[in-house]
Amino acid sequence: MSRKNRTDVVAAASVMFAEQGFHGTSMRDLAKKLGLMGSSLYSHVVSKDELLVDVVREASSRFQTLADEVATMPGTAIQRLSRLVHGHLQILVKDPHQARTFLNETRFLPEPERDTAVAMFDRYQRAYRDVLSSGCNSGEFRSDLDVHLAANLVLSLLNGTQRWFNADGALSVESLASEVHRLLTLGLNPDPEANAA
Amino acid sequence: MSRKNRTDVVAAASVMFAEQGFHGTSMRDLAKKLGLMGSSLYSHVVSKDELLVDVVREASSRFQTLADEVATMPGTAIQRLSRLVHGHLQILVKDPHQARTFLNETRFLPEPERDTAVAMFDRYQRAYRDVLSSGCNSGEFRSDLDVHLAANLVLSLLNGTQRWFNADGALSVESLASEVHRLLTLGLNPDPEANAA
Numbered sequence: 413m414s415r416k417n418r419t420d421v422v423a424a425a426s427v428m429f430a431e432q433g434f435h436g437t438s439m440r441d442l443a444k445k446l447g448l449m450g451s452s453l454y455s456h457v458v459s460k461d462e463l464l465v466d467v468v469r470e471a472s473s474r475f476q477t478l479a480d481e482v483a484t485m486p487g488t489a490i491q492r493l494s495r496l497v498h499g500h501l502q503i504l505v506k507d508p509h510q511a512r513t514f515l516n517e518t519r520f521l522p523e524p525e526r527d528t529a530v531a532m533f534d535r536y537q538r539a540y541r542d543v544l545s546s547g548c549n550s551g552e553f554r555s556d557l558d559v560h561l562a563a564n565l566v567l568s569l570l571n572g573t574q575r576w577f578n579a580d581g582a583l584s585v586e587s588l589a590s591e592v593h594r595l596l597t598l599g600l601n602p603d604p605e606a607n608a609a
Numbered sequence: 610m611s612r613k614n615r616t617d618v619v620a621a622a623s624v625m626f627a628e629q630g631f632h633g634t635s636m637r638d639l640a641k642k643l644g645l646m647g648s649s650l651y652s653h654v655v656s657k658d659e660l661l662v663d664v665v666r667e668a669s670s671r672f673q674t675l676a677d678e679v680a681t682m683p684g685t686a687i688q689r690l691s692r693l694v695h696g697h698l699q700i701l702v703k704d705p706h707q708a709r710t711f712l713n714e715t716r717f718l719p720e721p722e723r724d725t726a727v728a729m730f731d732r733y734q735r736a737y738r739d740v741l742s743s744g745c746n747s748g749e750f751r752s753d754l755d756v757h758l759a760a761n762l763v764l765s766l767l768n769g770t771q772r773w774f775n776a777d778g779a780l781s782v783e784s785l786a787s788e789v790h791r792l793l794t795l796g797l798n799p800d801p802e803a804n805a806a
Contacts, residue, residue: 432632433630433631433632433633433717434630434633435629435630435632435633436630436631436632436717515772516713520630520633544797547797551799552797552799553797553798553799554797554798554799555799557797558788561780561785561788562788562792562797564770564773565766565769565770565788565789565792567769568765568766568768568769568770568772568773569762569765569766569769570769571765571769571772572762572764572765572766572767572768572769573761573762573765575712575765575768576761576765583758588758591755591758591759591762592762595759595762595793595796596792596796596797597796597797597798598795598796598798599792599793599794599795599796599798600690600741600744600749600750600751600754600759600793600794601750601751601794601795601796601798602748602749602750602751602752
């Protein structure tokens with residue numbers, strides 16, 4: 413029965429949405445988890461939709477901060493891609509429930525919030541397209557790269573790790589990010605020259 | 610009010626689970642979609658859980674058929690990896706609702722079915738580990754590869770495409786698979802020697 417603020421409510425909602433799904437979570441369950449009476453929960457929020465909007469907005473904002481950082485970062489395309497890979501995986505790991513809700517439950521947002529989320533994701537993805545294009549121009553990446561497709565594939569790989577990566581396991585997020593970056597830039601290919609690059 | 614068999618019911622359930630989530634689907638919605646009275650639906654199935662079990666088992670069985678094919682396939686590790694990449698993406702595309710339910714909703718299976726699904730997935734993943742190990746031994750892939758991690762990353766990339774790939778779009782599944790395979794084997798790296806390999 414401790415005092416809860418809106419931040420506590422949103423954080424608890426992101427845990428429940430991640431574990432049980434948006435549709436598997438009721439306002440009653442959420443109130444119970446927070447140790448609040450239902451009526452007290454409704455003094456913080458008016459609907460479950462509103463909580464999902466908040467979780468998705470917070471996640472989007474973290475990703476956009478990373479994109480903004482990389483947009484003004486000096487360095488090669490390979491270095492900037494490395495920063496995107498490390499930064500994205502760090503965001504996924506820092507708040508896994510928020511990340512899982514963002515990845516799996518955004519589709520259940522009501523309109524127009526769903527469109528807004530899609531537009532924000534496209535804006536974020538632009539950072540990947542920009543880095544990949546600049547690497548094609550500089551000769552760091554192959555010149556015939558389909559930049560749009562490659563950006564989708566890079567993000568598929570990054571987001572796909574969310575299903576299994578456990579930050580408390582033997583593999584650190586830094587080691588994961590280094591391996592992902594190595595796979596993206598050099599592939600499985602053993603060419604010693606390429607691996608020395 | 611046409612006659613429906615169990616296959617129709619499972620197929621309709623996979624569409625609804627994919628679009629609305631397992632928890633967002635009620636037996637009442639499902640009966641309505643099938644044009645059945647609720648009581649008539651219960652002559653086919655006893656519970657929503659049972660339908661999820663069927664969808665997950667069918668998807669697992671398709672993936673395992675691919676793994677079994679690759680286990681006895683002649684050819685290099687690169688060729689066998691290519692077959693896994695193409696085959697996996699074809700399964701995802703052939704029945705996108707089944708695939709989406711498999712990827713997103715398996716976690717909501719009741720025990721012991723959930724454990725069974727995890728064991729089947731691990732068995733499937735073994736096909737990837739075997740191909741990667743054999744490529745390390747043959748010198749096709751780098752010798753210091755962490756095979757377990759690499760198998761997870763390959764499947765992350767493949768499964769991550771399910772969020773955005775649209776088989777009715779401009780890009781065919783064959784082109785997608787070729788690009789994924791190229792990224793996995795050679796990376797973004799422009800080295801002409803590596804790209805000629």
